[in-house]
Amino acid sequence: MSDTGPWKDELAKGFVQKLAVTLKYCHEIGVSHRDLKCDNILIDQSDHFVLIDFAFSSSSFGGKKSETYCGTPQYMSPEIVSKLPYCPKKADVWALGIITYKLVAGDHPFHGNIRIID
Secondary structure (H helix, E strand, O other), X not given: OOOOOOOOHHHHHHHHHHHHHHHHHHHHOOEEOOXXXXXXXXXXXXXXXXXXXXXXXXXXXXXXXXXXXXXXHXXXXXXXXXXXXXXHXXXXXXXXXXXXXXXXXXOOOOXXXXXXXX
């Protein structure tokens, strides 16, 4: 996805709904992406999209927590930034929220240096 500024509300709403359904499917088959971000979503001229780069993905069933520190800082949930055990599915949903904000507002919700807590 390119940084073209805020999307029109209806376009953003439709896209986020489709992305949420895709993420739900991934989670239902036990896959957590763990690096969900705008750069990992390819969109064609017909508004079809493909979710790419599953390099950090994990198999997650039953709410098992992960301690693997991975992802892109601007999209990481507070638990990951704090290096606490986290639910990968919930971390994906957090990243979906960041993507939603970015689509509607045209920018990331948080700025500045992200300090990783040791």
